[in-house]
Amino acid sequence: xxxxxxxxxxxxxxxxxxxxxxxxxxxxxxxxxxxxxxxxxxxxxxxxxxxxxxxxxxxxxxxxxxxxxxxxxxxxxxxxxxxxxxxxxxxxxx
Numbered sequence: 001x002x003x004x005x006x007x008x009x010x011x012x013x014x015x016x017x018x019x020x021x022x023x024x025x026x027x028x029x030x031x032x033x034x035x036x037x038x039x040x041x042x043x044x045x046x047x048x049x050x051x052x053x054x055x056x057x058x059x060x061x062x063x064x065x066x067x068x069x070x071x072x073x074x075x076x077x078x079x080x081x082x083x084x085x086x087x088x089x090x091x092x093x094x
Contacts, residue, residue: 020074023074026058062078063078
């Protein structure tokens with residue numbers, strides 16, 4: 001991963017984010033918005049399909065824009081997440 005020296009990233013004290021954790025984070029967010037998982041900050045289940053669609057569309061855009069730079073494992077993860085989330089969205093929204 002390319003480092004952005006001097007941008008204060010070491011001040012945040014968070015673990016390094018790679019493509020896999022980024023995709024999984026976005027996918028988790030979509031599941032929360034679909035009401036399939038509670039919001040980790042509140043513990044409440046909140047169905048907001050318009051927000052789920054936005055996250056799914058972001059993942060789709062990432063798939064289109066990054067395809068040539070991904071490993072086979074990253075491509076498979078992104079494809080699997082998109083398929084799962086799109087099916088859940090269609091099943092819930094119609």
